Amino acid sequence: MHITGGLEVRGMPAGAPPLAALLLLPVLFESVFSISFFLPVNSRKCLREEIHKDVLVTGEYEISEQANTKTNLKITDSSSHTLYSKEDATKGKFAFTTEDYDMFEVCFESKSPMGTGRVPDQLVNLDMKHGVEAKNYEEIAKVEKLKPLEVELRRLEDLSESIVNDFAYMKKREEEMRDTNESTNTRVLYFSIFSMCCLIGLATWQVFYLRRFFKAKKLIE
Numbered sequence: 360m361h362i363t364g365g366l367e368v369r370g371m372p373a374g375a376p377p378l379a380a381l382l383l384l385p386v387l388f389e390s391v392f393s394i395s396f397f398l399p400v401n402s403r404k405c406l407r408e409e410i411h412k413d414v415l416v417t418g419e420y421e422i423s424e425q426a427n428t429k430t431n432l433k434i435t436d437s438s439s440h441t442l443y444s445k446e447d448a449t450k451g452k453f454a455f456t457t458e459d460y461d462m463f464e465v466c467f468e469s470k471s472p473m474g475t476g477r478v479p480d481q482l483v484n485l486d487m488k489h490g491v492e493a494k495n496y497e498e499i500a501k502v503e504k505l506k507p508l509e510v511e512l513r514r515l516e517d518l519s520e521s522i523v524n525d526f527a528y529m530k531k532r533e534e535e536m537r538d539t540n541e542s543t544n545t546r547v548l549y550f551s552i553f554s555m556c557c558l559i560g561l562a563t564w565q566v567f568y569l570r571r572f573f574k575a576k577k578l579i580e
Contacts, residue, residue: 392487397480398469400428405466410457410489411528417454418465418487424449425478428471437462454493460528491517 398404410416422430434443434453442463443453457463465485471478491514500510573579 392489393485395482395484398422398430398467398483399480400425400469400471400473400478403466403468404483405464406485407462407464408487409460409462411524412457412460414457414489415454415493416457416463416487416489417452417493418485419452420448420486421450421484422448422467423482425471425481427473428469428478428481430481430483431468431470433466433468435464435466437464490521 392408394406396404420432429447430449432443432445432448433441434455435441438461442455445451445453448467465487467483469481494514494517496510496514499505499513500507505513570579
């Protein structure tokens, strides 16, 4: 079972221009992802999310304890490379930096010898942050001895860079989709021409074949 969540834009006027919505999209991608769900015994639930390249991802989880039940946590990418793994997980944190744009999967698996129905479901709380929200600006301020205003400027600078990168990625995807559409249209055109040539050739062969057949039967001269 896969759990997915949607993003909801609040406080936006009904008649807001499309450009405003587009400008909000990169900011929404940097928001905190938080979810709570119940994990039945001897079951597995996963959450998937697409994240850009070179993005810091941090998370914090907490799983309610149940007797004779162990819950394993595993984070992998689309190539099944393990980014984080914890057996008998109850509470903790994790962090990693993405190496490429990919689909990442966070899986919780419950195991118990008691069997299904005999043990109550476990409550799982998961908070994930990535991009600007994942950075600890308080620690950065302490290390670099920054003033509050400088910290806020640093955060705005990182957010602006993230927005620029998101727009660059969307532009790249648009170019890739346009190239794919052009390539597909070209292939369809060539296939259509080939199909027409085959039909014309088949029709011509049928005419000559029927003409010879009727002549052999002396139905026509």
